[in-house]
Amino acid sequence: MPYLAIDTATQTLSVAVGEKGKLLGEATTQLSRNHSVKMMPLLEGLMSNLDLTPDSLQGIVVGRGPGSYTGVRIAVTAVKAFAMALNIPLVGVSSLDGLARHGELSDALVVPMFDARRKQAYTAFYEQQNGVFEKIAEDRLLVLDDLIKAINSRMVVRRLDKRPVKVLLLGDGAQAHREELRERLGEKAQFAPSPSHDFVRAAHLLDVGIPLIEAGETHDAATFAPEYLQLVEAEKKWLEAQQAGGTTQ
Template identity: 30%
Template sequence: MKILAFDTSNKPLSVAVVVDGKVLAHLESTEKKTHSVTILPDIKKALTESNLTINDIDLIAVAKGPGSYTGVRIAVTVAKTLADTLHKNLVGVSSLELLAADGDKAHILVPLMDARNDNAFAGVYQNSRDKFVSIIGDHHTSMEKLFEALKEYDENQLEFINATPRLQELIQNQFPNAKIITVEDSLPDAAKLAKLAESKKPVTDIDDFIPTYLRLTQAEHDWYAKGHKDDGNVSYVEEV
């Protein structure tokens, strides 16, 4: 299977082409350019390095969030456009599960994305037969509530991934024996994204595939603050 995988949900941009488990091209970009400027040239470059065209690709894999609102939207929009226009299969993978792939498979893995004010996007995963099983679903939470939920686990088995200096400080105060992988050492990896995508079912309706934000955007927050109601039928985006 020929897989094109990419992730723009975090600060780095990662693109990979993987064919039958072999990585043919792998690009990581930390340039101070917006992902919207670099993603298509990087995809083209990855395909060129692989001696493939976009038409050769069987599956498009994308990190669907949570993460940077703008970053997640960019990757998902590109993935949907390519999959729809070229009639390719599309798989979305949790950006937190992708970060969990950087951890030790023997540990209880807690991937994080700093959401400021001692809050985070977090999930809890365990590896079982080379597949990541979600123990606690991805969610937006205060670190205090996350720590409370983790007290039932042996802290020596806990491994926090993608911790900023502030989150690292909070973790060390609560679980001094837990392992911590910092932001600098846990960059998203599109090659790992491709591997995760292999075991997941493709999206059945590309039009209905949307990013996973896990909390309201500021625009949505302001929308509801003005008295608009969420009736469960019409989304903020559709109403606007």
């Protein structure tokens, strides 16, 4: 029986259906941020083309962020409802995982980047470890200066380990700061070989999430929540007002 994966954390909207080690179908669009309108028709079309019904699903994988506040909530809200209605397990994985796996065959340090504005990016680090593509630094929000410092620190370790001193930068965050990244990282900086490698793929989320479901490492659909990594603007302003001695009248 197949599993479903959905990600709406970025401008990309991606849905996929598959089994362990086998992709049955995938649909991805970059046409609009209006994911709340386009997600269900895209999903229904994919399921119809595969001659599948919702009750044939045995689990759901969702990109839980980080990313757009509104975007992340769309997929998370939908899969919580699906999981409870169908009584099937749910697991949330990092949306950065769905981007990073474009580089899973690379011998470089793989750094997916979601643009977070103000010269910031949501990011994590991945690389090959003993033949396995692994996450070596968890999701975090970094300003560009700190991200470059972290990359250079990892390059020192790779040089000592006699590994290739290069970094593969993926995503809209990498493209937004491409010139500065190339200037400051020099020849070790590499970018996506094609525009499609800067998109999150739901099929990659299946690769990460299915083993978790099969191992019983699932989430409670009722309490499952997105991963934002930073407060929304209204919350920031409220906290700033509190710290400055303001009120919330």
